Amino acid sequence: xxxxxxxxxxxxLHKAYGRTPALDGAHFSIHPGEVVAxxxxxxxxxxxxxxxxxxxxxxxxxxxxxxxxxxxxxxxAQRSSLRRGEFGFVFQFGxxxxxxxxxxxxxxxxxxxxxxxxxxxxxxxxxMERLEVADVRAKRPGEVSGGQxxxxxxxxxxxxxPRVLFADEPTGALDSLNGERVMELLTEAARETRAAxxxxxxxxxxxxxxxxxxxxxxxxxxxxxxxx
Amino acid sequence: MxxxxxxxxxxxxxxxxxxxxxxxxxxRFGHDxxxxxxxxxxxxxxxxxxxxxxxxGIEHGGGPERKRYAITDAGITDVxxxxxxxxxxxxxxxxxxxxxxxxxLLTGRDAGDLLDVQRAExxxxxxxxxxxxxxxxxxxxxxxxxxxxxxxADLRWLELTxxxxxxxxxxxxx
Numbered sequence: 001x002x003x004x005x006x007x008x009x010x011x012x013l014h015k016a017y018g019r020t021p022a023l024d025g026a027h028f029s030i031h032p033g034e035v036v037a038x039x040x041x042x043x044x045x046x047x048x049x050x051x052x053x054x055x056x057x058x059x060x061x062x063x064x065x066x067x068x069x070x071x072x073x074x075x076x077a078q079r080s081s082l083r084r085g086e087f088g089f090v091f092q093f094g095x096x097x098x099x100x101x102x103x104x105x106x107x108x109x110x111x112x113x114x115x116x117x118x119x120x121x122x123x124x125x126x127x128m129e130r131l132e133v134a135d136v137r138a139k140r141p142g143e144v145s146g147g148q149x150x151x152x153x154x155x156x157x158x159x160x161x162p163r164v165l166f167a168d169e170p171t172g173a174l175d176s177l178n179g180e181r182v183m184e185l186l187t188e189a190a191r192e193t194r195a196a197x198x199x200x201x202x203x204x205x206x207x208x209x210x211x212x213x214x215x216x217x218x219x220x221x222x223x224x225x226x227x228x
Numbered sequence: 229m230x231x232x233x234x235x236x237x238x239x240x241x242x243x244x245x246x247x248x249x250x251x252x253x254x255x256r257f258g259h260d261x262x263x264x265x266x267x268x269x270x271x272x273x274x275x276x277x278x279x280x281x282x283x284x285g286i287e288h289g290g291g292p293e294r295k296r297y298a299i300t301d302a303g304i305t306d307v308x309x310x311x312x313x314x315x316x317x318x319x320x321x322x323x324x325x326x327x328x329x330x331x332x333l334l335t336g337r338d339a340g341d342l343l344d345v346q347r348a349e350x351x352x353x354x355x356x357x358x359x360x361x362x363x364x365x366x367x368x369x370x371x372x373x374x375x376x377x378x379x380x381a382d383l384r385w386l387e388l389t390x391x392x393x394x395x396x397x398x399x400x401x402x
Contacts, residue, residue: 041387041390041391184362202387203380204350204351204354204379204380204383204384205354205358205376205377205380207351207354208351208354208355208357208358208376209355209358210355213348213351215344215347217340217390222344224344224347224348224351
């Protein structure tokens with residue numbers, strides 16, 4: 001797929017940790033509303049690619065452009081603001097704050113952006129209903145199942161209306177049935193809101209929810225869309 | 229799939245005409261491959277000959293006569309034995325994919341590329357099945373899941389083989 005009309009573009013990314021190269025000239029692009037699976041063996045560089053795309057890690061060379069802006073030319077504060085407002089994140093483990101109940105967890109990104117508690121929690125609850133976890137709103141993360149916790153995390157990632165959702169092995173800790181439901185709800189919500197989803201996974205059944213896949217091997221990313 | 233056993237199993241709930249049997253089979257099991265009438269009638273003749281079904285009645289209408297079949301005690305025992313017998317797992321030892329990978333290595337072609345292309349093809353089918361699951365009923369979901377798990381097993385083999393290409397290349401060239 002060509003980068004024309006892309007929301008997020010990575011061009012020739014290089015990143016090494018010490019002498020170990022993690023990315024070696026990786027290219028990537030994603031359009032609004034598109035779900036792209038990033039696949040590859042452990043240690044291939046797929047998580048590093050996600051971290052560079054999200055502005056969490058700065059590449060040694062190459063550039064990431066989001067909405068036409070070069071991430072490396074932004075200040076830390078600008079990148080933070082981007083991550084809080086326009087990017088959403090779902091990880092495999094340990095992302096909910098244990099001291100807050102579930103609705104407070106989902107509302108947290110809004111509260112950090114200055115939205116008042118009542119409004120933030122009302123918006124949070126809408127997303128929890130959508131993710132089928134409204135009934136655990138008053139429970140703390142330690143009191144809900146793994147599947148419910150992950151849906152709460154997905155609701156939290158979507159509550160700010162992100163334009164890009166980064167999901168790193170979002171179903172890695174769930175059984176097949178729960179994993180499947182989380183993927184259905186996540187991709188449906190993302191397509192409806194036209195959010196682009198960068199989905200890092202090593203599971204083919206999870207990748208099957210994507211529109212296309214990019215395979216990372218030895219730090220290089222290969223777009224498989226046109227491969228036949 | 230054993231069509232004979234499946235039709236017998238469908239007859240256990242009560243006698244049916246050949247046409248009803250075909251319809252019941254297609255609804256439950258024939259998703260991509262509905263039965264031909266010829267298959268139903270040839271199977272029923274065989275089951276009749278073997279004493280597993282009997283003719284329960286014949287209707288004479290304006291068209292050809294319609295036989296109604298009923299399962300016999302021997303038929304019920306046959307279904308019972310078939311259900312109790314485990315299916316032989318297929319070991320797929322003569323994999324075409326394995327042959328292609330070895331030949332690619334032997335002829336100096338890019339085996340990694342071959343594996344990537346195959347992975348893309350598998351994923352394409354997995355996407356179709358996942359979409360079908362999302363819009364289908366529970367039986368669609370179960371059938372698609374069975375196919376998805378098998379495709380996933382293939383993909384795991386593709387990944388592992390991709391990781392072992394260097395080793396395999398040395399082995400086939402030695």
